[in-house]
Amino acid sequence: MKKIALIFSHSPFDTAISREAQDMVMALSAVEHQVTVIYLDTAVLQLLPVHPNAELGCKDFTPAQKLFELYEVSAVVASEQALNKYQMVAQQCRIPVMTLSCQEIQQLLSQQQMILRF
Amino acid sequence: MAVFALYVQSSTYACPTLAAVLRFATAALSQHHRIDHIFFYQDAVQAIVANPDLPADEPDNTDLLLSFCQQYQIPLLYCVTAAEKRGYATVATPARHGFIAAGLAEFAMRLDAIDQVVQF
Numbered sequence: 001m002k003k004i005a006l007i008f009s010h011s012p013f014d015t016a017i018s019r020e021a022q023d024m025v026m027a028l029s030a031v032e033h034q035v036t037v038i039y040l041d042t043a044v045l046q047l048l049p050v051h052p053n054a055e056l057g058c059k060d061f062t063p064a065q066k067l068f069e070l071y072e073v074s075a076v077v078a079s080e081q082a083l084n085k086y087q088m089v090a091q092q093c094r095i096p097v098m099t100l101s102c103q104e105i106q107q108l109l110s111q112q113q114m115i116l117r118f
Numbered sequence: 119m120a121v122f123a124l125y126v127q128s129s130t131y132a133c134p135t136l137a138a139v140l141r142f143a144t145a146a147l148s149q150h151h152r153i154d155h156i157f158f159y160q161d162a163v164q165a166i167v168a169n170p171d172l173p174a175d176e177p178d179n180t181d182l183l184l185s186f187c188q189q190y191q192i193p194l195l196y197c198v199t200a201a202e203k204r205g206y207a208t209v210a211t212p213a214r215h216g217f218i219a220a221g222l223a224e225f226a227m228r229l230d231a232i233d234q235v236v237q238f
Contacts, residue, residue: 027222
């Protein structure tokens with residue numbers, strides 16, 4: 001079991017990067033790694049529910065975030081700075097998130113054994 | 119001595135991603151570290167395409183990496199789902215010889231025995 005942080009920093013439908021990163025969260029958690037997901041910058045927009053009638057032109061993968069709890073993802077973190085930038089509050093997010101400052105995120109990252117960026 | 123996994127997700131087309139992977143792997147082995155495997159995910163799965171039609175004046179970095187990994191017995195794994203979704207590993211067009219189909223679960227399980235993951 002490793003402590004692994006996955007840092008997301010892309011908006012939800014900017015290439016397939018975030019969609020496949022979300023699959024990675026589930027795969028790592030399924031084999032008992034202690035996974036922390038951190039949403040930085042534009043990636044906080046992944047946490048906003050998309051209107052069901054939105055014409056995205058691609059599949060909305062974000063509802064699968066609800067599986068994080070089932071997979072026992074250890075922590076889901078949203079950057080306070082990013083939430084402020086996009087005028088969001090944690091309560092708007094689809095799943096419960098921990099809001100942390102840049103400094104707190106740095107501290108969290110220093111406790112990890114591995115870090116992957118998406 | 120450390121055990122490394124090299125995780126590749128950047129595009130590998132017409133850019134130095136694979137050259138950087140090879141440079142890192144060469145340096146790591148020369149310092150007596152071990153590379154457990156190299157895993158291709160996201161857009162990096164394009165590296166498995168069997169017959170890229172490369173211009174004569176461009177290096178075939180995939181070929182260089184394949185030779186290196188064969189020499190040092192380093193498995194080159196790719197996420198079969200990511201590849202199939204992009205049409206890169208089908209019955210009609212199988213992956214380039216030397217690449218091994220794997221899943222995210224295998225990558226995840228292998229991390230237990232890894233000291234460091236280096237991402238490209």
